Amino acid sequence: SDDGEPSGSAGIQIYNTFCSRKITNILVVVVRYYGGIKLGVPGLIKAYRTATSEALDHAQIIEKCIETPFSARFPYALLPEISKSEKKLRLNRVSESYTGDTCTVTWKTRRSEAENCIKVLKGIHGVSVNPEA
Incomplete structure (x- = not known):
């Protein structure tokens, strides 16, 4: 003003x-x-x-990105492929759990990139993605 x-x-x-x-x-x-x-x-x-x-x-300028969490469930056998995608997509792993033969991983990524990341992971057969982790 x-x-x-x-x-x-x-x-x-x-x-x-x-x-x-x-x-x-x-x-x-x-x-x-x-x-x-x-x-x-x-x-x-x-x-x-x-x-x-x-x-x-x-001033000390602090750069912060707005992040969106999401999770995925998948068979343990897909872990190497998921890890490769995780690295390629630059996902920040927040948590992981293993129940029997099933893995559940929660990530955070930039809100502007979340839709693409979810699309890529959904494209892997056997992966169920929850966009609202």
């Missing part, structure tokens, strides 16, 4: 700084104290953009 500043001089400048660095899910608060000198719109734009850039330059 430009909250009292000339339109386009604050909020959009902060937002564009996030976009140019491809940063999402972030909160930045810029507090500006009036020091007696009028900056004008170009000066305000520069001030807000610079304040945001400098804050991001000194």
Whole structure:
């Protein structure tokens, strides 16, 4: 929000700084104290953009991916093939259990890749996939 500043001089400048660095899910608060000198719109734009850039330059950026869990049941004999697919699909194994001749494995993967991973595993004869682990 430009909250009292000339339109386009604050909020959009902060937002564009996030976009140019491809940063999402972030909160930045810029507090500006009036020091007696009028900056004008170009000066305000520069001030807000610079304040945001400098804050991001000194911030610890933590990258987190949104993950989706899913599980599969399959005969123990398929474990080598499943493990090969697991590695190829870059799945993060969360848990596994073995009951008699049956394996149940739960994975997490990026939400954007989950549909493809489930499709690949369902394509292996004898594998039952539960997309809502």
